[in-house]
Amino acid sequence: MLKKYLLTVCVASSCLTLFAQDEVPQDGFYHTKDFKNAVATPYPEIRQADVLSVKRIWRDIDTSEGINKLFSSPQSNLMDILKAAIDSGRITAYDPAVSPKNPSGDAFTVPIPGKEVFSRLTDSVMVPVFDKDGYQTGSKMYAGEFNPEAVTKFRLKEDWIFDKGKGSYQPRIIGIAPLIKITAGDSVISEQPAFWLYFPQVRNILAQKEVITNYSTDMSFDDIFILRKFKSTIVKESTPGDLRIKDYAKSDDDMQKESDRIEKSLKDYRKKVWDTPAAN
Secondary structure, X not given: OHHHHHHHHHHHHXXXXXXXXXXXXXXXXXXXXXXXXOOOOOOOOOOHHHXXXXXXXXXXXXXXXXXXXXXXXXXXXXXXXXXXXXXXXXXXXXXXXXEOOEOOOOOOOOEOOHXXXXXXXXXXXXEEEEOOOOOEEEXXXXXXXXXXXXXXXXXXXXXXXXXXXXXXXXXXXXXXXXEEEEEXXXXXXXXXXXXXXXXXXXXXXXXXXXXXXXXXXXXXHHHHHHOXXXXXXXXXXXOXXXXXXXXXXXXXXXXXXXHHHHHHHHHHHHHHHHOOXXXX
16 A cells, blocks of 8 residues: 555656646746737728718827837837838838928838938048048038937827718827927927828838837837827928928917817817717
8 A cells, every 4th residue: 555655646746746847837827929920900890881971180109208219119019010120121210301292291202212201311521532642632421320220209190080880080090200300500499300201101011010018018119109108299280281290389388379279189089089979
């Protein structure tokens, strides 16, 4: 009897030892998402017949502000992610230049060749050219290296859609653009898109990139945008005159008040829609 007991204990111990050797230790309290193979979660379908109205909004995200610092984290920098995807040809950048076919500059009409995208964002440097005897024979312009950390703002173009079928008023991000500073001397006189990216094309890229901060979020960059986990300032809404807020606001305070007013109108209308029964 004792021999049988000891044999059972030995077999059980051997099994536990083998299991322990095969088991991979878990680095953390729970398993994180498989970001490498993730795909963007599709939006709920909206039938065109159910679209009662669409309002277009443009808003800026400043990555230096509180909650937005996750976009410029050294471990997961949004501009680094977008640059790598453009360089590899996975996404297409579009020219932001205004034209008769693209009066607002954000209509995704003219693709930019991959090699040209970031050369537009670098400062050119004049370098002297010397002959074999050390005498200067001329000079040549060289493009500097693009620094993703120089991008501190992004612009979103989005549509707010009233779906009467579901009784919902929901945003859909259409485009995203890194902003570059336009300077005169030492002063920044404006900021404008360096190029536009079609957001639905970018989503699967963002879904595979984990947001890394000082604490675990288990969220992708796509999650951050779709769940609206960012702070932003509205800079324009669709109007008959196609005016930006800064075109008619007299001061920075007036611009902020107008941005807040538009934001509040979106939230108020959304609440009103939610409080109204959906159409049958």
